[in-house]
Amino acid sequence: MKKFILVANDAPQSGKTTFSRVLEQLLTRKGIKACSVHTCPTAAAVESSFWDLEEEPEPSRMLQAIEEFDAVILDVAAGKMGTVLELIQDNDILDALLEFDAELCVASAVNGTEKSLASLVSLGEAFSDNASYLLLALPLAPEDEDLADWSGSYAERVMDYLGAAMVEVPELDDEMSAQLWDHGMDLPSALTRRKELPRFLRDAVHSWESSFADALAAHDDLLLPEPTGTRSVYGSNLAAIDY
Secondary structure (H helix, E strand, O other), X not given: OEEEEEEOOOOOOOOHHHHHHHHHHHHHHOOOOEXXXXXXXXXXXXXXXXXXXXXXXXXXXXXHHXXXXXXXXXXXXXXXXXXXXXXXXXXXXXXXXXXXXXXXXXXXXXXXXXXXXXXXXXXXXXXXXXXXXXXXXXXXXXXXXXXXXXXXXXXXXXXXXXXXXXXXXXXXXXHHHHHHHHOOOOHHHHXXXXXXXXXXXXXXXXXXXHXXXXXXXXXHHHHOOOOOOOOOOOOOOOXXXXX
């Protein structure tokens, strides 16, 4: 059973690209044929992983990836979620997933903002029980955004009804953020360009990633593809990785 992992939330700074990069690398290290596709050019590690929704609005890029890979991660830029949901719904992508023997997992952020909660409601309404849901609980809300309480919200009730799981995203300390900034990187870029970093900072990035991998390991059933009719050949969990 393949996995199509939709990483979407219209709230900015909600960890979408960071999660996509971490997950793709973890899956690849497990020997899983995985790829990530980004709808923001600055998020794409290589040009071939960028899906330009303006130039290529047809979902053929998405379907080709699902057919070719065991796990596909679609990282949707803030502000593009509605476009992607419309493409999925108008082109019967959910039916295509069944044909490819693929399951849909929706990964989205809870970051204490109104936009993040509204996005969760929209995702739940779009896919209902046709998907599994993984919520990324971020430690800090971005500045200059309207805040909202998760606890007791309509979004929480929707996600509880749909059986969503939640994972705590490790906090990035201020010193590490400042050091990455001094080297012209943010965390997502550091995850793919870590060889350019000094050893102490490379080790810090590795430590953060390992903590995130440990948290994700509890949700293997949502994120790991499972060969049909066989036991998993990918190992026991995401945390069991040789770096």
